[in-house]
Amino acid sequence: MSRLHDTTEPAVVSEDMLVFAVESQGPKGMAGRIAKEEGVNFSHVKSLRLDYRNILRIDNVWRFTNLTKLQLDNNIIAKIEGLDMLVNLVWLDLSFNNIEKIEGLDTLVKLEDLSLFNNRISLLENMETLTNLHIVSLGNNDFNDLNSLLYLRQFKKLKTVCISGNPMCMNEDYKLFTTAHLPNLDYIDYRAITTEMRTQANEKYRDIVEELIAEELSESRKQEEALIRRQQETLHKAAFVDLLDGSGLFDSMYESDPDGNRLQEIPEIKELVDSFREQFVEQCHQIFEFGIKEHNRRQEETDQFLECLEEAKTENRHLCVQQVKTFLTYKKTVFPIMLQTQDVDELDSLMEAYNEKLSKISSCLTGLELQLVDQLEETIKEFERNISDMITAYVEQVQAMFAQCRELENMHNEKLVEQCAAVLDKVIHNSPEVEALTEDLRLLFVDKDSMNNAISSSHENHIHEIDTKEDCMITGVNDWVAAFIGRVHEEEEVKRNRHRIMEINHFIDYQTEELDNLELEEAPVDQ
Template sequence: ASLGTGTSNANVAKIAIEQRKKKTDVVEPQVISEEILTGGAVEPVRPDGEPWDPIDFPQVTSLRLSFLNIIEISDLNNFDSLTTLRLDNNIIDRIANLNHLKQLTWLDLSFNSIREIEGLDNLSNLLDLSLYHNQIEKIEGLDGCPQLNILSLGHNNIKDLRQIDNLRKFHNLRCVCLDGNKVCQHDTYNQHVLAYLPMLKYLDYMLIDRKAVTQAQEGYGVDELLELKEREQAEAQKERARKDKQAVMEKLKTSFLDATEDLFEELFSKEVEPENLTVLQCYGQLKEDMRDKLSEDIKTLRLWLEERNEVRNKKVTSFEKAISTAEGESEEEAFYMVRDFRSLKKKVLGQLDKEEAISQNPEAEAMVDELR
């Protein structure tokens, strides 16, 4: 059940259940076979209209494996270009073997028996995820999908309003379906969602009134929400500091200077610094003097090494350029040599064909045939 359609929740469930009842030809649990994959590869359509050959699976972008009684996710290793995967209406109880599908943007796992959201750690391009009508109790395991835009969790076993808070980190999330969960029975369900997920445009297939969002933000759990926002801001600041630090370290690594970044902290860490020294009255000032002196020395060292590294990089660049030029000249020379050899061979063979002696000498004839 995709949130991208205009079909109502009840109709989606009804249609899916009716289709499932019609599928009487598959009664036993199945694993994903080559035959199933061949029949499920729907896009792009081959020019000749024939089914995809397994050797060409890396070109397939859309795979439909619905209503097949599939018991587990497997054998999708060759679908490197897959963007759309439909595994709805099966008997899958665990999400697995999908992390290599890094191009995936749409994943439908609705109408299965999944109890836990997992196995999505590397799907960084995923935009639309449907887990409608499963047995999920917790909203978790989605950190690997930061671009998530549409999420369908309708008709699961989600009960706690606090589970909704876990979706705040997904800033691109616009459509969420939780209809059919016990959490929706809470009197403050709508207010909680609008207060904690103000970025949403649609909730349970209904367009959200922006005035209702403002009212929820101003009147629902104000103190708790303010505390949460402050905590998130602090975490965001820490994350920015971590990224800045990482950028500095990456730059220092290019000059082999990364070991100098936290040298003072390493020299005076709790594991190294004798505790009895810290009580000395003069120790604090001596330590700060040492920090300043070490900082100056590191600054001087970095300037010197950066200059040396700049010279080294220029030499490396010149060397690589010389190698590339030499390879190009060598390839060109080899090309002309092969061309000249073929021309000479053609000329010689043409002359030999005219000589009657060649037919009278079996050994010479065999050598000439080999040259051909």
């Protein structure tokens, strides 16, 4: 469906093409000659026209980082690519090309006007990030199904859509369908939607649209619920309490316990396990609530700590800036005097005073940095003491609470042994009460050793799962503290300090160089 192009050799977007395009679209006359002499700075360009150039592939436009309008229409472009860095684009014209797929637009989140008119596109896709779209031109493509337009319902700011010239427009009701299903539109094919047309569309498609809205609301709720679940899962993992808000840990104890599951086929044992489950899940919930509470306490402690660090750094920066401003004010006063004086002795005196003040500012800035290092180190040590006390108390409480879990398991195991012994006795005496036992279950009651081995295996598996979760909580919090303190030391005590010292040295070296240059250029020569 795309128009025929001339037979000129296909081109890519080259450096020379870009320079020529920018210069030809820039200022004319004297201003243009000046701009040409100064050279092209692509990052300053706001608008760029690359139409009618037989371009086959988009390339080399990544340097136009501030571009807001890009015209690439009437070329032979087959694929949308190379636009990732143009994050400030508001207007993009790719009409009259050979594009078959919508892609490569993910980063263009500011895009408001997109023209894909007269291409070979048959599917609306890969536009989810373009939430600011106001105008979309899709005419003269290969869209066959009117329902494909439902994809555009997600763009709440969309006011104008052009779809004429597509196979689906053979349906005489395509404008009514579009009006009804895209209620935010004001224009279709660049013609205003009249009140009469909107009323007619709503009446014709009311039932279908209402059903669609209900489905969308249902899907939206599902997505919100899924998001909440993901957020909760993230929080639970951060607090090391996953599996504890509910029956997760209890279920994991029986997942790899076939003997324990088979035993529950016996009604009396099933009742015993149900009672155990209720008590165990309640204990897990208490651990969960404790874990969340402690996580929040740790978060508050770290937030206060980081705030203290930032306050100290901000205050230190303020003091340094004041010192630097004072020095630069002095420099601004003394340099003109140095340039004007013809007295060598006076110049020497001024230079000596300058160097002395430069030495003092260097010592002052270095001293302020050392003072900050000591202040940060003390703050970090205090935080380490506080968090260490918090973690110690946390670990002790976690161990005590999991000890209660093990106690519940031990008590359950004792009751299980008693109950199974009673079942074994009935099996040995061929009691009618055990006739309904399956063959697999009977294997557990061949003799006392078989029964005890099954119960022991089940018990050990349960204790292992409890111990593993306890270790996870304790190891997790200890690893978190070590990693957090490590990052703070690395960033605050090493990287920041190193950067600051380099910054001070650079400032002093620059001020010295300024004086040397002044002396070389302006100082009077002793005859």
